Amino acid sequence: METKNVITITEFCQHYNIPKQFIITLNEYELVEIATENNTPCIYVTEIQTIEKLIRFHFELDINIEGIHAISNLLNKVERLQKDVKALHNKLTFYENLKL
Structure with missing residues (x-):
């Protein structure tokens, strides 16, 4: 059985009861990526x-949408910073354990 990696915008919007234009606008602000499968x-x-x-x-x-764009960018930066802090913490722990 083949798994689907994409869902049509029409199906998605019907399921969530939102206008298609919302997804298109998100794509214009580069918040989501739209793929094309069979011209859909x-x-x-x-x-x-x-x-x-x-x-x-x-x-x-x-x-x-402008607010969503700003919030999304800030959340992405926070997530990257949290990953950096975790990586630095792991390195620090590694070097502290070497001294023991």
């Missing part, structure tokens, strides 16, 4: 969790 615009299944978060920002918290 699709989104990658791996991006569904991100899109769900963006849907909540916009439709539940009433944040405009």
Whole structure:
């Protein structure tokens, strides 16, 4: 059985009851990537969790696209910084254990 890596924008928008233009706008702001399968615009299944978060920002918290773009960039920076801190912490722990 073949697994699908993409879902059509139409199916996704029907499931979440959102307008297609919202996904297209997210793509214009480079917040999601739109793929084309058989001349049909699709989104990658791996991006569904991100899109769900963006849907909540916009439709539940009433944040405009520009605000979503700013929030998304800041959250990505925080995530990168957290990874850097963890990597540095692991290195520090390694070198501290060498001294023992």
